[in-house]
Amino acid sequence: MTDTPVTEMSFEQAMAELEQVLGQLERGDVxxxxxITLYERGAALKARCEAKLKEAEEKVAAITLDSDGNPTGTTPADIQ
Structure with a gap:
């Protein structure tokens, strides 16, 4: 586990740590x-991943294309 607060993790960071947590819990050697601490951290990591996925889905849904296939209705900052 890292000391990084879950709320500051990227999707990739949270997913990688969640996989580590699950591995430890599955081995049952703790x-x-x-x-319990690992389970709580895993639940927070899962929630972070879900939130980041929802955020990405909303950004994709907000993108509309014009007749030339170019994004409209968003700014480059919205797409990041």
Whole structure:
């Protein structure tokens, strides 16, 4: 686990750490207290991934194309 707050992680960072957490929990080689902490961190990471995916979906949905296939109705900053 990293010390980075979940709310500051990119989708990729959160997903990578979530995979690590799941691996540790699946192996079952951690103490009960640590398992609970890992589970809580995993739940927060899952929520972060879901939020980032929803944000990306909303940005994609907001993009409309003109007759030439160019994005309209958004600014380059909106697309990032």
């Amino acid at each position: 103490a009960l207290d640590q398992s």
